[in-house]
Amino acid sequence: MIRKKVDTVTQALEGIQSGMTIMLGGFGLCGIPENLISALAQSSHKNFTCISANVGVDDFGLGLLFNQKKIKTMIGSYVGENEEFERQMLSKEIDVILTPMGTLAEKCRAAKVGIPAFFTPAGFGTEVAEGKEIRAFNGKQYLLETAYQADFSLVKAWKGDETGNLIFKGTARNFNPLMCGAATITVAEVEELVPPGALDPNEIHTPGIFVDRIFQGEQYEKRIERRTVKYP
Amino acid sequence: MIRKKVDTVTQALEGIQSGMTIMLGGFGLCGIPENLISALAQSSHKNFTCISANVGVDDFGLGLLFNQKKIKTMIGSYVGENEEFERQMLSKEIDVILTPMGTLAEKCRAAKVGIPAFFTPAGFGTEVAEGKEIRAFNGKQYLLETAYQADFSLVKAWKGDETGNLIFKGTARNFNPLMCGAATITVAEVEELVPPGALDPNEIHTPGIFVDRIFQGEQYEKRIERRTVKYP
Amino acid sequence: MALSKNDIAKRIAQELRSGYYVNLGIGIPTLVANHIPKNIAIEFQSENGILGMGPFPKEGSEDADLINAGKQTITALPGASFFDSALSFGMIRGRHIDLTVLGAMEVSETGDIANWKIPGKLVKGMGGAMDLVSSAENIIVAMMHTDPKGASKLKTKCSLPLTGVKCVKRIVTNLAVIDIVAEGFLLKERAPDVTLEEIKEATEGNLIIPAEVPVVKL
Amino acid sequence: MALSKNDIAKRIAQELRSGYYVNLGIGIPTLVANHIPKNIAIEFQSENGILGMGPFPKEGSEDADLINAGKQTITALPGASFFDSALSFGMIRGRHIDLTVLGAMEVSETGDIANWKIPGKLVKGMGGAMDLVSSAENIIVAMMHTDPKGASKLKTKCSLPLTGVKCVKRIVTNLAVIDIVAEGFLLKERAPDVTLEEIKEATEGNLIIPAEVPVVKL
Numbered sequence: 071m072i073r074k075k076v077d078t079v080t081q082a083l084e085g086i087q088s089g090m091t092i093m094l095g096g097f098g099l100c101g102i103p104e105n106l107i108s109a110l111a112q113s114s115h116k117n118f119t120c121i122s123a124n125v126g127v128d129d130f131g132l133g134l135l136f137n138q139k140k141i142k143t144m145i146g147s148y149v150g151e152n153e154e155f156e157r158q159m160l161s162k163e164i165d166v167i168l169t170p171m172g173t174l175a176e177k178c179r180a181a182k183v184g185i186p187a188f189f190t191p192a193g194f195g196t197e198v199a200e201g202k203e204i205r206a207f208n209g210k211q212y213l214l215e216t217a218y219q220a221d222f223s224l225v226k227a228w229k230g231d232e233t234g235n236l237i238f239k240g241t242a243r244n245f246n247p248l249m250c251g252a253a254t255i256t257v258a259e260v261e262e263l264v265p266p267g268a269l270d271p272n273e274i275h276t277p278g279i280f281v282d283r284i285f286q287g288e289q290y291e292k293r294i295e296r297r298t299v300k301y302p
Numbered sequence: 303m304i305r306k307k308v309d310t311v312t313q314a315l316e317g318i319q320s321g322m323t324i325m326l327g328g329f330g331l332c333g334i335p336e337n338l339i340s341a342l343a344q345s346s347h348k349n350f351t352c353i354s355a356n357v358g359v360d361d362f363g364l365g366l367l368f369n370q371k372k373i374k375t376m377i378g379s380y381v382g383e384n385e386e387f388e389r390q391m392l393s394k395e396i397d398v399i400l401t402p403m404g405t406l407a408e409k410c411r412a413a414k415v416g417i418p419a420f421f422t423p424a425g426f427g428t429e430v431a432e433g434k435e436i437r438a439f440n441g442k443q444y445l446l447e448t449a450y451q452a453d454f455s456l457v458k459a460w461k462g463d464e465t466g467n468l469i470f471k472g473t474a475r476n477f478n479p480l481m482c483g484a485a486t487i488t489v490a491e492v493e494e495l496v497p498p499g500a501l502d503p504n505e506i507h508t509p510g511i512f513v514d515r516i517f518q519g520e521q522y523e524k525r526i527e528r529r530t531v532k533y534p
Numbered sequence: 535m536a537l538s539k540n541d542i543a544k545r546i547a548q549e550l551r552s553g554y555y556v557n558l559g560i561g562i563p564t565l566v567a568n569h570i571p572k573n574i575a576i577e578f579q580s581e582n583g584i585l586g587m588g589p590f591p592k593e594g595s596e597d598a599d600l601i602n603a604g605k606q607t608i609t610a611l612p613g614a615s616f617f618d619s620a621l622s623f624g625m626i627r628g629r630h631i632d633l634t635v636l637g638a639m640e641v642s643e644t645g646d647i648a649n650w651k652i653p654g655k656l657v658k659g660m661g662g663a664m665d666l667v668s669s670a671e672n673i674i675v676a677m678m679h680t681d682p683k684g685a686s687k688l689k690t691k692c693s694l695p696l697t698g699v700k701c702v703k704r705i706v707t708n709l710a711v712i713d714i715v716a717e718g719f720l721l722k723e724r725a726p727d728v729t730l731e732e733i734k735e736a737t738e739g740n741l742i743i744p745a746e747v748p749v750v751k752l
Numbered sequence: 753m754a755l756s757k758n759d760i761a762k763r764i765a766q767e768l769r770s771g772y773y774v775n776l777g778i779g780i781p782t783l784v785a786n787h788i789p790k791n792i793a794i795e796f797q798s799e800n801g802i803l804g805m806g807p808f809p810k811e812g813s814e815d816a817d818l819i820n821a822g823k824q825t826i827t828a829l830p831g832a833s834f835f836d837s838a839l840s841f842g843m844i845r846g847r848h849i850d851l852t853v854l855g856a857m858e859v860s861e862t863g864d865i866a867n868w869k870i871p872g873k874l875v876k877g878m879g880g881a882m883d884l885v886s887s888a889e890n891i892i893v894a895m896m897h898t899d900p901k902g903a904s905k906l907k908t909k910c911s912l913p914l915t916g917v918k919c920v921k922r923i924v925t926n927l928a929v930i931d932i933v934a935e936g937f938l939l940k941e942r943a944p945d946v947t948l949e950e951i952k953e954a955t956e957g958n959l960i961i962p963a964e965v966p967v968v969k970l
Contacts, residue, residue: 071804071830071831072793100601101599147662148659149659170661170665174619178620183842186442187421188419190417191668191669193664196699212418233795239616241580241599248618274834277803278795278803278833279803280843293598294598294607296606298607298608299592300589300591304554329819378877379878381875381877404844404880404883405883407837414628415621416629416669417627424845424882424883429913460817465586470834472815472818473802473818475801475836476836476837483624509625511631526814528819528822530824531810531825
């Protein structure tokens with residue numbers, strides 16, 4: 071069997087260079103690759119183009135990268151909740167490309183599975199459609215969207231084995247499986263790294279072929295963005 | 303919660319009419335909806351267009367439908383192993399449309415997820431490309447393929463709950479999840495039907511939203527097409 | 535008496551039918567979940583990857599790995615399932631969701647909706663809204679009839695950047711229930727003690743007032 | 753002495769590198785699995801939905817839900833995973849498979865391959881072959897050098913309907929190991945006791961014979 075385990079987050083990020091395009095899994099602060107983001111924030115590299123649904127909060131998630139001015143272009147879908155990001159966007163220090171969330175998901179998946187382009191209805195008649203090919207199928211209008219191209223995918227799973235197989239938990243799955251295999255190199259951090267054979271092959275969400283490096287994160291804060299409870 | 307359970311295979315097939323387009327899950331005889339196929343073979347309806355990877359064998363799987371002359375058009379990928387099918391094909395009693403298997407899978411998935419068309423490299427430069435739009439992306443040539451349109455999807459899962467959630471087993475998964483939700487009505491038969499909540503929400507392969515009717519099959523032969531063993 | 539936000543949600547809850555898969559947007563739409571009629575079997579989808587979403591958790595049982603699209607902690611009901619964002623938006627784009635309820639800044643008399651961007655103001659992004667409005671067959675907008683300055687949000691033509699075109703089927707506001715028909719805004723119901731004149735006054739687009747306009751029943 | 757089918761498989765097994773995900777077609781390619789070099793870590797994918805495919809099961813432990821693309825019963829090794837056909841062909845189309853070995857009826861000197869249809873004969877369909885050859889970056893064809901009637905299967909141009917164009921990188925036959933290069937078929941190795949003349953005779957397309965042509969080592 072093929073083993074993908076690396077021992078440190080430094081090894082996991084080997085080859086990352088300034089100017090690269092990096093996909094990052096997660097929705098809000100849920101399912102984000104915490105250890106990889108921290109290491110990237112502390113690295114000497116910068117000018118990244120990042121593809122991620124959201125932009126974190128001021129002191130966590132992608133916020134750590136914005137604080138270190140690591141990102142020059144942000145491709146995302148909903149970019150609220152982060153003041154430093156907003157400051158950089160308003161002062162035009164960074165470029166921001168906004169994409170319908172389902173289109174973002176499908177563009178990642180397309181890159182993963184070798185589909186160069188597909189049609190989607192999202193954004194027809196809006197500024198998202200500007201410059202894109204429009205075509206009708208069965209009387210409905212669609213835009214042509216193309217697959218992303220990225221150098222690194224950084225994802226986070228719940229459990230993984232040394233061959234790179236991944237299992238996600240709850241809504242922390244989100245964009246993570248779609249980004250696995252969507253970039254030249256996919257790095258997965260997991261809460262629990264188990265030996266090959268410890269995961270039921272029927273329950274694996276992402277087969278190891280889509281993962282190049284895997285490691286167990288040193289620690290997980292798993293911060294809750296909006297703790298909401300039912301009042302008794 | 304929304305319940306999808308029906309009690310009999312007759313209820314499961316309610317609304318099927320002659321001339322309809324029907325998707326059937328399975329690869330070879332693995333993961334085929336045995337009970338639904340039997341009931342369809344015994345029904346009074348005919349002239350179906352069937353979409354399925356293969357055509358079964360003479361006395362099992364889709365073979366039962368060919369024996370009853372139920373199919374007028376077969377859309378599939380590999381159509382060996384069935385003499386009655388071959389006879390009907392050679393005598394032009396049926397139309398046969400052959401599709402690369404990955405394209406067939408993606409056309410089902412596209413129908414399921416509301417993608418009307420996508421580009422794929424499979425078949426470029428071959429007769430499969432005839433009449434299709436060709437376009438280059440990043441220097442490589444691709445064909446435009448469109449989503450299937452079907453009236454019924456008949457699939458088979460290992461376990462299911464009454465809300466329609468499905469879990470498949472081993473390589474019996476194949477086309478089944480892709481056909482769920484790809485037709486107007488999706489009918490799933492399962493080996494074991496459990497109450498809602500009995501399946502771990504993290505382990506569900508196909509959420510119940512993609513399934514309209516579910517029932518536990520009366521019996522499963524699960525015939526092995528090519529029993530091959532390691533000689534001791 | 536105009537409807538409260540809670541009343542708007544209560545009225546929209548009357549649109550629920552047994553067997554509906556429902557996606558609720560942030561704001562007033564979220565409140566719809568508090569008013570599900572008895573004996574109605576529905577399931578809520580949240581586009582970040584859950585079907586069968588339940589109420590907020592009890593204090594102490596919040597799970598960081600279990601949130602809704604508004605990033606709030608939630609619970610999963612029996613029969614729930616988790617999935618990735620491609621399959622989640624596949625449910626939306628593939629028209630498997632039976633009812634979508636969302637807020638809006640403006641709706642036009644042709645059913646266009648604007649709810650994601652105000653030029654010159656901070657843009658937060660469209661999130662899943664464009665996928666939802668371009669695909670759903672049954673979209674109800676929940677919003678106030680006018681903006682805080684008193685300007686109508688029911689326009690002849692949207693002035694703000696669009697989220698989607700010709701997609702809204704029904705609008706429930708603090709003043710009225712209105713359907714989008716070929717000729718414009720068709721007044722279906724009015725809030726208690728709100729006059730037809732007040733509704734007409736608050737509606738910029740073409741308002742069609744039938745002979746009988748019943749009062750909203752809550 | 754020409755290579756046996758087993759020898760062809762043995763020679764192709766030398767192309768395996770640690771870390772390779774490999775898809776083996778039906779026929780001679782299947783035999784490659786019997787000759788994996790020691791200390792090489794590879795995994796086999798079967799396009800019907802398994803990665804980490806193991807050998808045939810012991811008698812009595814066959815599982816109808818566990819087959820390969822040739823519909824034979826198989827086993828799953830530790831670290832294996834199961835998945836649907838869209839993800840499976842996603843592995844193929846997305847170029848995640850490192851080596852694809854398949855049989856052919858004809859290969860042209862430009863790397864075109866025909867292996868699915870003989871006009872006038874019964875057509876069984878292309879199955880996954882078109883997906884494989886249109887996507888794989890590293891395709892080795894395993895076949896006999898000539899057909900049963902003695903006609904060359906290494907052609908100037910394929911006469912049969914194509915499966916894919918300009919995709920084959922290397923051919924291993926009973927007579928030789930041949931690479932596809934810009935000028936045509938480049939002879940890399942010859943079978944023991946097979947003369948260059950015999951290979952030339954059996955090759956219809958342009959055969960480039962370098963000064964040194966080593967004998968295949970098994």
